[in-house]
Amino acid sequence: MNLLDIVGPVMVGPSSSHTAGAVKIGLVSRKLMGEKITNADIYFHGSFLSTGKGHGTDRAILAGLLGYRVDDPVIPHSFEAAEKAGLSYRIHGIDLGEVHPNSVKMLLTGESGKELEIVAASIGGGRIQICELDGLTANFSGDYPTLIVHNVDQPGHVTEVTSMLAHKSVNIATMQLYRKSRGGDAVMVIECDQEVPEEAIRWLAHLEGIVKVTYLSIAGD
């Protein structure tokens, strides 16, 4: 925590968890998509579902998906902004089971047809956690440049990724590995201290056994 977390942030009300956190979930999703989002199915769970309307959680998450920040006065008018920007959306309720009460699942489509499924939670004070990407576990905050690599569970992929990062002088802050089953789908979630260069991400995406590479850049934050 620093001083600007205590006398701050500047944000559109009414709630740091239900409003500012929701904007941030939308914004991180937009960045993970890496392109304009044209279609969004949004499923609110728990307290997001029961108190979301009064907290503007629906408007907040849309504003984030459109690329607006937590203090943007557009937030209360984001339904209109979405229409103007050509983002079609539907809002639903869902029971995601034993997850954080402020959780949301989203199915997103980008302008190139790229798809992303995301489950995220607003964990208090405007901080968030991305919990799942495309059905695979992923735990990260969105505060660091984050590389998410989906691969086939076979030897060598972690070395490929970490060697590439070393070669590009990118230091790893945290690293997590998950898999669905032996030899099945696996995922690496790597939070970095520096941005990962674009060409390195493209190189990675073409390697055999790498299914999908998703990258969160925080440049410009």
Add this chain to the structure above:
Amino acid sequence: MYESLKQICLEEEAKGTPFWKLVQMEECKELQKTQEASHQEMLGIYQAMHASYEDYEDKLYSASGLVGGEGAKIFKRRMEGKLLCGDLIGRVMEKALKISESNACMKRIVAAPTAGSCGVVPAVFLSIQEEKKLSDEKMVEALYVAGGIGGVIASRASLSGAAGGCQAEIGAASAMAAGGLVYLLGGGAPEIANASALALKSLLGLACDPVAGLVEVPCVKRNVLGAVNAVTAADMTLAGIRSKIPADEVFDAMYNIGKHMDEEIRETAKGGLATTPTGVQISEKIVMQ
């Protein structure tokens, strides 16, 4: 970030560096930024606080319809000279209401320390600035004082209603405002710490029991309580009244009380005002979809 107000008091005495400067230096050291950059950020925060008051719209109501128009009512009464509290406290009340109503109406505010308590610090600071014709520079220094106090509370206890109840939001905001106010009126570190102790002591145990889970009832009016309480804590301090329990220990007591609070009265809307018959009735009307 400092973890004790006693430590700040000792350093102010030993080095002759004022409270606010110690907080600024610590922030700059931790985040590797220049004092000038930090100062500009804080000035931006103060200006945003000012704007959150100026942007109030008296015809605006929150989505639930529970909140709106209340700051305007106090303004009218103040203008008529009818407030029992007098003009300064009247101004503090009016600003606290207006800013926290604006928060409920999805306008831009400064969460200091939280969105739910966003009216307390600016209500006190903006009112004293008007009253004493203080410069923005001085107000920025007071914001460092408030931030320093909030930082100590965060490290020893919590600044979240979900973790510590309303005492951790309105209580902490009131302690921050009281310390800043005493600084603006000439107090040094011991007086600042004393005012924050007096302010928080009076709000210990305050539950977080929002009707329908919204940051509206009772949050908006509790901002008035927190702001006015900060002024009385400052007056008591400047009159020479001392808290028998030091500030750091008051913060520890808040942590202790928060730990003893049931989940029902920590922001879940499962107890207190939220589950009164009327609270339940209101809540049933407000459901998503």
